Amino acid sequence: MVWVLVGIVLVVVLGVFVAVTYNALVRLRNKSEEAWSGIDVQLQRRADLVPNLVEVVKGYAGHERETFEEVTRARRAVVAASGPAEAEAADGMLVAALRRLFVVAEDYPDLQASDNFLALQRQLAVLEEDLAFSRRYHNAVVEDLNTRVETFPSVLIAGPLGFERKPYFEAGQDERSVPKVDLDLPDTPTPASGGPGDGPTAMPTAGEGSGPGDGPPADEASWPEGRA
Numbered sequence: 001m002v003w004v005l006v007g008i009v010l011v012v013v014l015g016v017f018v019a020v021t022y023n024a025l026v027r028l029r030n031k032s033e034e035a036w037s038g039i040d041v042q043l044q045r046r047a048d049l050v051p052n053l054v055e056v057v058k059g060y061a062g063h064e065r066e067t068f069e070e071v072t073r074a075r076r077a078v079v080a081a082s083g084p085a086e087a088e089a090a091d092g093m094l095v096a097a098l099r100r101l102f103v104v105a106e107d108y109p110d111l112q113a114s115d116n117f118l119a120l121q122r123q124l125a126v127l128e129e130d131l132a133f134s135r136r137y138h139n140a141v142v143e144d145l146n147t148r149v150e151t152f153p154s155v156l157i158a159g160p161l162g163f164e165r166k167p168y169f170e171a172g173q174d175e176r177s178v179p180k181v182d183l184d185l186p187d188t189p190t191p192a193s194g195g196p197g198d199g200p201t202a203m204p205t206a207g208e209g210s211g212p213g214d215g216p217p218a219d220e221a222s223w224p225e226g227r228a
Helices: 002-058 065-080 083-105 115-150 218-222
Strands: none
Touching (some): 002 115, 065 083
16 A cells, blocks of 8 residues: 555656646747747848848949849848758858948948948947847757756656757857947037137136135135035
8 A cells, every 4th residue: 555655656746747847848948939039030120121231332332243242142041041050051141241241331431421321330230239139038048948958857858758959049259240330420629719829718726716816715714614
């Protein structure tokens, strides 16, 4: 009778363990898929911005056909990519192509001063920040899932129940980041007030009067001791 009770308890404990572990793995898998959808949205938003950027640059550098075609091909690859692995490779191509496009733009001061070009650069910078945030969140969730899948005791049921490692979405700084553009204008010096040749107006220091020979304010002697 005792062994029967022990067997029942072990079965119950094992069932609880399997149920809890399975539910935890399902939650992490769903979170990882949700996190990936966030990355995919940002990649599509950036891909949607590319045609406008290309058209603006074309207006000033129409002869750079090879660069434009490279950017267009890379954009199509991003749109057609499925899953982190394909998207990572396609996004790397697009970032490299955009870098070359910005190098072309550097040779055209009028283009760099264009309101449309500056607005698109700002939008691209915002998208890069959003993409970086989505990537960090995705990789953190994937790390939790992969740890669960590979560590004991959850590893005992992860494989049989169909749970596998998921790939990270990596982005190396040298290969994946779009060149940052400084959009801040240089400070314009403020002319000094007064006529030509006048220097800056000196502010009276503490204890100076308003005119020649003036002493300290009349009520200074009545100040409480220790007051500056």
